[in-house]
Amino acid sequence: MAKVDGGRLFAKALKKEGVEQIFVLSGGHIMSLFYGCRAEGIKVIDFRHECAAAYAADAYARVTGKPGVLVTTAGPGITDTITAMAEAKLQGVPMIHIGGASPVKENDTGPLQDMNTLEILSTCTKWARKIYDIERIPEYVSMAFRHAMDATPGPVYLECAMDIMVLSFTEEDEVYYPEKYRTEALPFGDPNLIEKAADLLVAAKSPAIVLGDTSRFSAQYGEAIAELVDYLKIPVMSQTMPRGLFADEEKNPLFKLGAGAMPAADVVMMLCVNNDYRVGKARPPLFNKDAKLIQVHPDVTKIGYNAPAEVGIVGGAGPVAKQILEAVKAKTSKKEDLTWVNKAQEMGKKAAAPWVEGFTAESSPMTPGRCAYEVGKFLNTEGKDWTVVCDGGDAAQWIKNAVSARRPGQVINYGPLGTIGTGAGFTLGAWAANGKPVLYYTGDGSFGFYSMEFDTFVKQGVPVVCVISNDSSWGMIKLSETFIHPEEVAKGHVANELAHMRRYDKMTEMWGGYGQLVTKPEDIVPAIKRGFESGKPAIINVEVDKESMSPITKGFGAPFLKKK
Structure with missing residues (x-):
C-alpha cells in the first residue's frame, strides 16, 4: 500500500x-x-x-x-x-x-x-x-x-x-473520507409569514426590494426574484455582491431603480440584508419612516436588527422569494400599471444628479467622477465581459456607480469594513475564477498597499488593466475632513497628502508592460485599449482634481455641518 x-x-x-x-x-x-x-x-x-x-x-x-x-x-x-x-x-x-x-x-x-x-x-x-x-x-x-x-x-x-x-x-489505515456530509439546500420560510408578506406586497402602492450581500450565496430559485420583480414591477436596490446574479442590470433597469426611490417606498422586502450603515440602517432619511419592512434572512439575529420587521422570515433569499411569488400569483394578476415605476425613475434621476454632475464635469484636471465615467464608457461597450474591481475610498464610489453588472461577480467591491487595498488580490482571484480580463480601478493611496502583486500578475499571466484615479492624497479622508474639522484643515492637512502625481505608470517598465500618464478624459479609453493589447499587465495613471469628491464622501461630513 x-x-x-x-x-x-x-x-x-x-x-x-x-x-x-x-x-x-x-x-x-x-x-x-x-x-x-x-x-x-x-x-x-x-x-x-x-x-x-x-x-x-x-x-x-x-x-x-x-x-x-x-x-x-x-x-x-x-x-x-x-x-x-x-x-x-x-x-x-x-x-x-x-x-x-x-x-x-x-x-x-x-x-x-x-x-x-x-x-x-x-x-x-x-x-x-x-x-x-x-x-x-x-x-x-x-x-x-x-x-x-x-x-x-x-x-x-x-x-x-x-x-x-x-x-x-x-493511506488505508483508519482514514475516513466523509461522503454526502452537507446539504446544499437553503431554508424556506414559514408559510403563515409568507402569506403575510405576499399580502403586504400586493397591497403596496410603492413596493421596493433590497438585495443584501448575503443573497449572493442564496441563489437557489434565484429566478423567482427576477420574476417577482417583473410581476409586481418592483424597483430594486442592490448591494454589490448580488449585482448581476438575479438579473442583467443592462437588460432589466428595475434592478437599478431602487436606491433613489427608497424614501417613497411604502413596503420594502429586504432579502439577506444586514441593516448596517450602507443601507442607512433601514431608517430615514434613506427609508420612508412609515415603510413596512419584510425582512428575510437565514440568520435569525438579523431579523429586526436596527429597524422593526413588520414580517420577519428566517430563510434563504431565493427559496423565500419563490414562496412569495407563488402566493402573490394566487392573489393578483401581473401588474401593468407603471405609475410607481415612472415615479421611481424620476426620483432616481434626482438622486443621481450629483453623480451625473461629477461624471460629466469639464475641468482640468478632470474630476474623479469624469475619470470613472470614461472608464465606464469602455466597460459598458467594448469591455462588457470584463470584471470590474473597485478599490480605493472615493475612487471606488465613482466607478461602481458608473458600470452595470451582467453576471454574478462582475463588479467587486469591499464590504462594511471599508477595506481599501483589496484590489490587487481581488483582481487575481476574479481572474482565477473565470479567466476574464479585469479592469482594476483604484485610488493612488490604495494602489500602494499591494502594488508588488503586479509581479504576481505577470507570473500568472493575468490580463489586467489598472486605472489609477490619482489625486495625490488619501482623498476620502482629506476631503471629508474639510467638513468635520474645518478649523484644523485651515491650518493645513495632516497625514492626508501623498507625493504629487507619482509616476506609478512607470512601474510597468520592470516587466515590459504598458504604462501611460493621462491628463485628458478623451485619452482614457484609447489608453485602456493599448494597455490590454500589450498582452501584459498595464497601468493607466490618471491625474484627477484634488478637491472634487463623491456624494458619499460629502455624506460623511453632512452630520457635522448640521451640528454646526
Missing part, C-alpha cells in the same frame, strides 16, 4: 470538494501541502503578500459562489491575513483558510513562528479548529466546508502543525 503524508491527505480532501486552485505564499510549515496539491492536479497560485492571497480567495468565492481556499505558513504568515479574514467575515464570504503551525512535539519550547494563532483567527472567522491527528485531516476538511457553506456562509480556519503535515502513513 502506498504511503502519503499529511499534505497529500489535505490535497486529496480538497480535490474531493472540487477545489481546482489554492492561493498561497511560500512557507516551510506548509510545503508538503503544496507538493500534495501538485500531485493531485490542484493549481498553486503564489503571491507576494499573504493578505493579497486572502483577498484573492475571497474574490474567487464571490465570482464562483464556491469557497476560495487560502494556505499560509505559521505565525506571521497567518497574522498577515487578519484584515482579509475580517473583511470576509463581515461580508459573509465562504473561505477555507489552512494555516501551518510549529511542531506539536515542540509545544512551549519556543520554536520558530510559534504563537496561538488559532485563538487569533477565531475572532475573524465563524469556525476555527486545529488538527492533531493525521488520519482525521479529510474529516476536518469536510467540517470546514460544511461550516463555510451553510445558510450563513463565511470564512473558516483549519490549523495543522508541521509534524502532522509531514508525517507519512499508509
